[in-house]
Amino acid sequence: MKTKSIWGKPPTRLYKLINLAKEKWGTNFSACIVGCSDGKFLMPFARKKIKVTGYDIDDIALYGGYKDFPIVYKKVKYDYKPNFVSKIYKLESKRVYGIIDRLEKENLTKYATIEKRDFYRNVPDKKYNVVFTSCSLHYSANKDFSLKDKTIKLQDIVSKDGYLYIDYMMAIDEKDEINFPREKFYRKNEIINYFNSDWEIISFRENHSPSFEGAHVDCTKDHFHRFGYLLARRIK
Numbered sequence: 001m002k003t004k005s006i007w008g009k010p011p012t013r014l015y016k017l018i019n020l021a022k023e024k025w026g027t028n029f030s031a032c033i034v035g036c037s038d039g040k041f042l043m044p045f046a047r048k049k050i051k052v053t054g055y056d057i058d059d060i061a062l063y064g065g066y067k068d069f070p071i072v073y074k075k076v077k078y079d080y081k082p083n084f085v086s087k088i089y090k091l092e093s094k095r096v097y098g099i100i101d102r103l104e105k106e107n108l109t110k111y112a113t114i115e116k117r118d119f120y121r122n123v124p125d126k127k128y129n130v131v132f133t134s135c136s137l138h139y140s141a142n143k144d145f146s147l148k149d150k151t152i153k154l155q156d157i158v159s160k161d162g163y164l165y166i167d168y169m170m171a172i173d174e175k176d177e178i179n180f181p182r183e184k185f186y187r188k189n190e191i192i193n194y195f196n197s198d199w200e201i202i203s204f205r206e207n208h209s210p211s212f213e214g215a216h217v218d219c220t221k222d223h224f225h226r227f228g229y230l231l232a233r234r235i236k
């Protein structure tokens, strides 16, 4: 039985990364998803019989439970303006599967190791061939660490010749230190400074404009993000 993530379908860039790793190692490599939530980015590895580890701090995303979803009758896409005010949506509580349930339902438990762990506070003493994180760095749970610290903590678990992929959130207004504090939101080109000569940058893209995102679970108002994407390989 195929299950779904509350975060929707994985983007094609995840499959490109899996294929890049498969070209080098077949399915014989280790992957790690930092902030695996209910498995949006982890299940595709397990489905391809690749050994994957996931860390997260959210009990419901890990073990299942109830989450509040906004009731949106008609999806409307808004253009960005700095003082945008979202509609207030009514919420409905829905039962969601955690990643453990999803792995069991898809009979994939043997490919995955799931651990409740505050990754940035307690970095595991392990190395992986592929490390992936999507939008975990800006969480308030991680505000005690600078973005440089957090980026290096991710690098620390990548083995030699391995890949690190980071999807990250950027400040929409780079001068706004209140709404976009520096320990949560990267500034333009900032992340590149944290990759030394041990790394080859394979791809790097930062959006100039914010993109609209409709209200969703865990953020139940319409809002905007500005994203950055980086793929690097550890060469030393």
Ligand SMILES: C[S@@+](CC[C@H](N)C(=O)[O-])C[C@H]1O[C@@H](n2cnc3c(N)ncnc32)[C@H](O)[C@@H]1O
Binding pocket: 007, 034, 035, 036, 037, 038, 040, 041, 055, 056, 057, 058, 061, 117, 118, 119, 120, 121, 134, 135, 136, 137, 139, 141, 142
């Ligand atoms: C935005 S969600 C990922 C959502 C989804 N995968 C997506 O991008 O569409 C980021 C996940 O990172 C987790 N996370 C944030 N800080 C973490 C930490 N210090 N250790 C482990 N997980 C963390 C959160 O609990 C959350 O489940």
